[in-house]
Amino acid sequence: MSSETGFDPALYDRFPTKGERPAGELKQLEDIWCKPKGWELLTAVNNNYIGFFYVATAFAFFLLAGVLALVMRVQLALPLMGVLPQETYNQFFTMHGTVMMFLFAVPAMEAMAVLLLPQMLAARDLPFPRLSAYAFWAYAVGGLCFFASLFVGLAPDGGWFMYPPYTSTTYSPGINADFWLLGIGFIEISAIAGAIEIIVGALRTRAPGMTLAKMPIYAWAMLVFGVMIIIGFPSVILCTLLLELERAFNWPFFDATRGGDPLLWQHLFWFFGHPEVYIIFLPASGLVSMVIAAVNRTPLVGHNLIVLAFLATGFISFGVWSHHMFTTGMPTLSVSFFSAASMAVSVPAGIQVFSWIATFAMGRARYNTPTLFLLGGLITFVIGGLTGVMVAMVPFDWQAHDSYFIVAHLHYVLIGGMVFPFFAALYYWTPMTSSRALSERLGKWIFWLMFAGMQVTFLPMHLTGFMGMPRRVYTYLPGRDWDLLNMISTVGAFLFGAGVLLFLIDCARNMRFTTDNDAGNVYRGGTLEWLPTGLYSTRSIPVVKSRYPLWDDPDLPKDVEEGRYFLPNSATGLRETIVTSPLRAEPQYVQIMPGPSPWPLLAAIFTAGFFMILTIQAYYTAFANGVLAIACILRWMWDTDRLVPDKKVDVGAGIMLPTYRTGPGTHGWWAMIILLIVVGMIFTMSVFGYFYLYGIHPQFWIKPPDVTWLVPILLGHGGGAGLAILARYMLARENTELWTPGVLICCAAASLLFGFGVDCWNWTAHGLWPTASGQGAIVYAFQSLQGILVFICVLMAGYLSARNSRALIVCPRNNTMDLVVMFMCYTAVEGIAAALIARLFPGPF
């Protein structure tokens, strides 16, 4: 058998080990991974707690947005109803869409991953537990503040995709739109933090032997989900930033009268917005694929094809964004490409659906609640998919665009593709986190109420749309034959609501959160999350030899529980897990994991405070919150990246692994690479904006400054990167007491600051201001992005110097130093690229 890292796979044959394990090992594990008590719950970072909080919070947002939907349906039940005034209705539909998409659907999927992935991969926890905690608290605090804007009449009202010019200051002068722009932009940062956690977790913390071929299908789905987030979400972060800059400082990115273009928003938004649908669907598809195998007691049919379908969806979904823009007058050929891609993306979805049907055909399905939700979701999603192919055809889309047909289509896709699978998953996995399973009898009632409610609500909307009812109208006149259909939809919505209410009752009666006394494998699943677990996850980490290890090795739970596999104890006396290689999951090193801490919570509160207070224009208070957030993050980081006394430890069966690694193989390195991809995507999308604005309105553009100014700018950035690399080199040579690496890193930051300063000054001296034109706005957007990076570099330099002064930067190599150098080099590259693009294109003319 080949090896990826030099690890000898024959060593796996030593497991399960023979003989009794020393007494006290289990007690040591329990002490190290002890339960938080009382207020300590707020400092918990363990995935069992954070995952549960996360799922519960996401579900709470589902309820809140659902209540908004019910009130809207009452308003539309009859013509000329007066339940909601027009302005309030606008806020309701905007908040309903926004909360469902940004605060329920994506976070719910990340939440499930935080809860399930470590157990499914038999890792002790996800690789960055404090990042998970920060992502959760930021989302929860920020989301609740955002939702509360509704109670004071300040909720956004421009629709969940916030098209300018509706949302420009001219047409939306209040701060409602700012709540959306700052709130959602901030919540997306939390989503990206979660995605980094999930990608690194899926690739680097799998149980030994769990090659990509044996990785659970859900982990595959979450891997693709994470990658799609880091590619897609930067676009929405950028466009929210640009629109906020336009609103706050009058930078005309989207103002067609000054060289901007409102369609730029649509391109940027939908480059995120359409993949978002698959970002929601793929994890749900992963959940379905797991549950369907268990309830049918047979391996998933077409496992490899589904993996390929996930990957293909991940790629193709980034080629369909403009199908939301068929009515905007794009070139015919471009429209044809997007139409073709929109039809093509249904092929991977079809592969998944046929695989699920085949699994049902091959297995012996038990018609319990998860099965019913799976079948209901399948039927509903297929209907939504077919109407999706209809609207992918351009002439049809021209007719159906912005009508209730689209409302019906998107709800069929999202409820069938995500909500029903989510409920199936809740029923299936509740016994893993609760001492009692949810009720099967109530569950069937819940399913039929929700399924019937769904169809009764949304099936008539296809007709309402065909009959010409536009979406987002707050009322309509009698005599247009819309009355009956709307009344039916309203009745259906309340049926659906009754199902959800019954689910809450079921939860109240049966859900009893536990970390060590769960109801167990009620549905007879075959994957590792059904091993006996505590807060430390499994007692020992098994060697994985198949996709359904519990079905193929009935002794596995007993052997794992008796500590006969990897890491049966705490080898270092600290929280730890095994980091494995990305392809073949070969053990590489023992990662020391951080424990409970209040700093992620505090950092999240102050970060949310910064963004939310910025909305109400209390700038000093917002600034203070920003400073405190940074201080909390640095304090939380301070405890990390420490050496332990033992350089190598026995992880079981005499296999020795290092406790500290540096370089490209480390989990920190992977996280930094992913972060830099996110930053790079933000920059790439801004470059797209630059070329786009020039292509649309070249008459507003002026000649750039003389190219000789590139010399000091490039020297500044290049010097910064060079000094940073030199610092890393010097660390390997010098004793840290000489301070050399810290000083060099500070010089590197100063050099980057110099390059950035010259670039900014050069444009202002040239007479181009950001308020002048689309060119000015986008050039200064480059500067703003670069300014943020340089600011972070300065912070990093200070932090690294402080660690250096406390002898925490160890020779010859150190992870903190490596990551700072990488970030600085990236900053230099982006600064150089921005300077070159803005001066050489379109060039002196």
Place this chain on the structure above:
Amino acid sequence: MRAWAYMLGGLIVWTVHFFAIYIAASVFPGLPLGHVLTLLITLACLAADAWLIVRLRVPSGGDDFREWMRKLALVGAGISAISVLWQGLPALIV
């Protein structure tokens, strides 16, 4: 990275194709040059897919995992070829 490029080669070709023809159609809207470039890019990407398929057709002789990767890459390249063809067709008919 080589392993990932090997496994995702076909899908990467599809991505390159899509964005290349999008740029061509956007830079030369309504001009015959846009159609010609689309066809040329499509042919080049089909050739790349064909090359991948020929290379991946032969079993690698490695272990199960290596074979699994090869099969995934092979089917991916096949899907990519169909998608590239499908995506390039509008240049002939629009």
